[in-house]
Amino acid sequence: MKALNATLPTQGLLNFKNLVYLDLSFSTLHNNFLKDIGKISSLKILLLSGCQLSGTIPAAKGLCELKHLLKLDMSNNDLRGTLPSCLANLTSLQQLDISSNHFIGNISISPLGTLTSLHKLQLSRNLFKIPISLLPFFNHSKLKFLDCHENEIYADIDVPNLTPKFQLETLDLSGQGDGGVFPKFLDYQHKLEYVDLSDIKMKGEFPHWLIGNNTKLYTLHLPSCSLSGPLHLPMHSHVYLSHLDISDNSFNSPIPTEIGVQFPNLYFLNLSGNGLIGDIPSSFGKMSQLIKLDLSNNRLSGIIPQDLIVGCISLFNLILSNNNLQGQIFPEQANCKELDRLLLDGNQFTGSIPYSILNCTLLNMLDVSDNHLFGSIPGWIRNMTFLRVLDISENKFSGTLPSNFVPPQIREVYLSNNRLQGPLTNAFYNCSELMTLDLSRNYFTRRIPDWFGKFPKLSYLLLGYNNLVGEIPIQLCNLGQLSLVDLSNNNLSGHVLPCITAASNKVRQEEVGTNPYMASSPAYMKQPLEFTTKSISYYFQGSILKYISGLDLSCNNLTV
Known part of the structure; x- marks a missing residue:
């Protein structure tokens, strides 16, 4: 049924005494509808999602009279209060969806515990209090x-030694709360396919037995669960598991050497933020279907194993940031034609940027910042035609910038805190899509090129702490999107351009839709931009940059 913008007159519907299926989803209904719907006592399926219903569910009348109801969907409304006890009358109910409302109350004392015919129950995005033991549902065998x-998930004070009658296939308790210990009822589950307990604090080790007991489990999400102890894997290989996220716990142990053999069909693996130590196992190369691997924010050491780069032929995102990895940033042999994001920042890599990265023909984002890389910047980077973000800041690169060394579609370039020198010449001459350019804290000389005025989308220009001379080119007045400009600590002379001053004082539009360039900005923008004012450095990153305006011309020879 097509959604109606006006309030739907429902009086006539109430005359259809034999109606069994009624779908009014995304229509606008009067609140009295829930009181009157009981007149259609034959209803078996009632769909009221997104109907702008508000208030509480009427007690005793209306819904509570639909004793033949098999499926009820009241999701995406503005219903609130506790669930009326009369809902216990709906003993035939098999599917109930009341997600995305404002219901409150403890599930342990709600009528849901009596609806033992339920096959599917959706309570998400409400204000319920739910015991992590799921004790109220132990008799729900279906x-x-x-x-x-x-x-809100909470830990039961005293849980009886009972076995649940249900065998769940999908379980999602993610959100918030302190669950105490890892839920014991999961010991008895053998048909699980999807489990998400994200952000629930629980004591215990990684439940490798949960994977071993459920041979059809394909998704397990346990990030930020306060799990600790060594990271153990199930005894036998698990061929169904495709999504595993156990990030931001405290395992503080090595990654099991045979992880690639145990989980050969993983698509997504997130082990970030766990204090993991030791080397990256070469068995990762057995995961030929792996799309995303995130090992960031650990204490891993050693080199990137060549088996990982050669064997993971489907890899789309490789995130190894903030570890203690060493050696060359990329093996000489690489089979990474699907790779889109390569984040290796915050490690101890040395040497130059290897030519093997050019094999990653679809690479969109390359971040090797905050390492110990040196040598010159290779000119072949221009051949990476899909590259949109390049961050090689905070290294020891030296020499001059090659002419046109980045592809013309590049959007963000970060070269700060290196030892680059010489004139800027035409390094970025044809980069019409450029939005962020950070060349600060190097040794660049000569004038700011006039062709900087040909970057119509440029919003952030940081050239501070170099040896630039001459006047500020008037062509910068053509840059209508400029909002953050740092030309400080150079040897610039001449007059301050009024247009630059006006740009720094403009009020940024808070709605992205008013700025077509900002609306097309890439979602990442994760690199922080350093901006100094009154000798204090500030770092801005992410969406906050949309609302920042600033101009720093200090420590030059400029006149007003």
Whole structure:
């Protein structure tokens, strides 16, 4: 049924006494509808998602009279209050979806515990209090799908030694809360396919037995669960598991050497923020279907194993940031034709940028900042035609910039805190898509090129702490999107351009839609921009940059 913008007159519907299926989703209904719907006592399926219903569910009348109801969907409304006890009358109900409302109350004392015919129950995005033991549902022998994410999960004080009658296939309790210990009812589950307990604090080690007991499990999400102890894997290989996220826990142990053999069909693996130590196992090369691998923010050491780069032929994102990895940043042999993001920042890599990265023909983002790389910047980077973000800041690169060394579609370039020198010549001459250019804290000389005025989308220009001379080119007045400009600590002379001053004082539009260039800005923009004012350095990154304006011309020879 097509959604109606006006309030739907429902009086006539109430005359259809034999109606069994009614779908009014995304229509606008009067609140009295929930009181009157009981007149259609034959209803078996009632769909009221997105109907702008508000207030509480009427007690005793209306919904509570639909004793033949098999499926009820009241999601995406503005319903609130506790669930009325009369809902216990709906003993035939098999599917119930009341997600995305404002219901409150403890599930342990709600009527849901009596609806033992339920197969599928969706309570997500409400204000319920739900015990992590799921004790209220232990008699629901038919329950297979339970979605409770974005409610408050709490630990039971005393849980009886009972075995649940259900065998769940999908379980989502993610959101917030302190669950105490890892839930014991999961010991008895053998048909799980999807489990998400994200952001629930629980004591215990990584539950490798959960994977071993459920041979069809394909997704396991346990990030930020306060798990600790060594990271153990199940005894046998698990061929169904495709998504594993156990980031931001405290394992503080090596990655098991045979992880690639144990989980050969993983698509997504996130082990970031766990204090992991030791080398990156070469068995990762066995994961030929791996799309995303995130090992960032650990204490891993050693080199990037060549087996990883050669064997993971489907790899789209490789994130190894903030570890203690050493050696060359990329093996000489590489089979990474699908790679889109390569983040190696915050390590101890040495040497130059290897030519093998050019094999990553679809690379969109390359971040090797904050390492110990040296040598000159290779001119072949211009051949990486899909590259949009290049960050090689905070290294020891030297020499001059090659002419046109970046592809013309580049959007963000970060070269700060290196030892680059010489004139800027035409390094970025044809980069019409450029939005961020940070060349600060190097040794660049001569004038700011006039062709800087040909970057119509340029918003952030940082040239501070170099040896630039001459006047500020008037062509910068053509840059209508400039919002953050740092030309400080150079040897610039001449007059301050009024247009630059006006740009620094402009009020940024808070709606991205008013700025077509900002609307097309890439989602990452994760690199922080350093901006100094009154001798204090500030770092801005992410979406906050949309609202920042600034101009620093200090420590030059300029006149007003």
